[in-house]
Amino acid sequence: MPEAAQVDYLWFEKVKPSGRILCWMFVKEIHCVAIKREFGIQYFRSLLSILSLPLFYDVAALTKIDLINRSKYDGATLFERLIRMNKKSGWKDKSYKPQFPIYQQINFTLDPATNTGRYKLIYEPTKVVDKIPLMPMRQDFLGEMRLWCYDSDTHEAVIVFNGDQENFRMLDPMWIVNLSASDINKLYRHDIFYEDKDAHQGNTFGQFIVRTTLKKEDIKTEDKVWLCKSIFRFRDLHIGCDLTMKSLMSLPRYNYARIASLNRSFRELIRSGELYRLRSVHQVIEHWVYFSCDPLKWEAFDPVNEKWMNLPMMDTDLGFQFSDKESMAVGTDLLVIGNDMLGPGIYKYSFLTNSWSQGLPMNEPRWLLGSASFKNIAIFAGGVDRNGKIMDAVESYDSETGTWKTLPSMIKPRKLGSGVFMDGKFYVIGGISSSDSNPLTCGEEYDLDTQKWTEIPNMSPGGGGHGMAPPLLAVASNELYAADCAAMELKMYSKKNKEWVAIGRLPEIAHSRDGWGIAFRGCGNRVVIICGPRDTQNRYIEIYSWVPSEGPPQWTRIGWKSSNNFVYNCAIMGC
Template identity: 30%
Template structure:
């Protein structure tokens, strides 16, 4: 059986019955109907020659790296070889090599029973399959991180804290593997195919403990590795990558006291450096959300939620500079329900518009922070065909 695959303007005939592990069988690819019976290397003007299975595999990877990520799941139905290819990270690595990686946003808003995936301009969307968990998981707080082409969602089920991951290529949810020390309310961030998790609350039956524990998750091996613990115990903190290091900022300690310090992790030395008073000038509100932070072009930005102000961090002075007002009503909810993210060289803020406080619909604003005068622009064509509540429960950006 042969199937026709169109990549761009080039029709490719794939022999789905062929086995790439056998040297005696050939894969046939042609440019037109008249050339469909010639070997694949006719594409480089050779009439008859042998093609090694490894070369064919590399060609498959390079071809499918150009297919939109949202279409990957369909490849699993071609044959076992393509299904195995999807489960590996070869396509993702090739997309990185070819410069084809694009940002996608995953959102879960109040009242929704499943996540929605958007392109960076919010002009197209994809509803993710429903996650087969219990009501305890859906109604409780959840922590979300993306790493590689996986969306990691961690929350509390009846039996304890559980890790779910959504595999973009296969378009399905898979449970596990569990963290070494299961917990919630941690700070996290990803870099390539690794994600780092630090601090949080460990819940064991009737015990409740704020920890300084840190772990690393590898998306390729789907394994957790313990790394050196932080200097401070902290919960409800924020994590981010800046200039090659993983940072954890703010939060509360084991006595529910707000922390103004941060810590940076050096993976080479497996050590943490304490950064005192990084949030010393920021107002503290009772029961406020974790710091809303984002990184653009190696600069750290913060949404100060009590006044809806945008600030940028001066690393040398260990101080924040005010850049202007952000057009959302973050002060109404102490920062909860507002998403503040970076996408490429832009900042995004998602939530309830301060210009339309009575509206229940989600609004998205963008700006380029590295200009003299920051101007926030509303995405007018945002979310056509889908209506989401303005209160954002979870949001993360995936580069895939």
């Protein structure tokens, strides 16, 4: 690591630290104890020198604040414990007793108002260091920086990186001067996030960014001119909650887990769902693939950033574990519908809390149904009940309220149909309507505004009968596609001519005579196909993608991982 060049601290305006104590930290790298106040930071070379603070209640305040001791220095931990014990005893131990003032009478005169003597308080000088120590800093390491924010729990600036790189923390804004010029410019071009109550502290880091950038000698002259024009950028700037929300909503969702781990406030922001409501309003939607190759285990995949995430294991009984299941992602929820030992059961995974819980059952529990979601609404159509009766019932689920609503029944009862949303309308396509297993060739369109069903002839591309999987359908950019795994063809539905047209081939891994074990889904502006192991030699899951707007079908493998099982269930969550 290149040695960091020290910058003269006298260049900064020297202000005596004041205000209440925010935190205190043992900083091993500079062999000091730092006490951060509302306005400034005090440094002490030894732990005992803290007892020289001129106001004894400052030491008492330290006993109520946990010492930040990331180096796990035993001496600092012991000192923290001793002053707490001494405060409880009324400062009886003189070795760890803070400085109390000496009262000195002034000119031996009496105060006419109280008829008592006038006194002044005499303190010994506080044993702070004469020069502010600057932390040696790594150089040119912010290339993968994602964002930075002010942590209201530890009162540090936290730099968050892409990937798995550990967060970097700064207690004192003055440490910024030892960063490289490129790193300082990187920070300058990112607004620091903070809560309303931390506006002063957050802006302090911003102000030091500007002043330090102008001081660095290796900044180009034109950059200095540009920065001089922006010198007032941080003056009286109040970013507040609104800008923080607008900035966070543009970040990829895979960053939110790390943001939530920074402090309590960010964690509550993520879990409240407000951020996702704002993303929905501004049409900032990411589509993730959720799939299961194990009865109780689910995984998620971000196709844009190619990131994997393991969901917590489901906690169900044996009945649910081995029953046939339906799955649907709606809003920030993932619903898994099946049968437990006592009857129909629904388990709900919340992306906000990263946890599973039991959901409310459907008004008419069914399986082998057609379903699709749009924003926070999902529609479930048809299926069979516990007695095997083919149903025409339709229900919608609202992820914001967690409730079910019965909708008008379909024209025809059907099971093993496929559901999609397209052009703001819900479609259920194909399936079986009677016990003879002959597949339906029609589809039905449901208009959410008029709440009426319309039958559409010859809308099914095939499938859903004689032991075959339901039609493999996907909607991308409001165009309907189908995967014919037997013929290895990719088809597109012509809305104008109301017919299916072959437009290309499927990837070789998609070969299947009946369509089971393969997931074919629309994922935002792309179509994805997920396939499990093809033979005993290739034990892994593969995810292929094609973006229709980029040209004729060209499949790209965007993800793969080891697996011994085929795909049981799959859903796309867009939020």
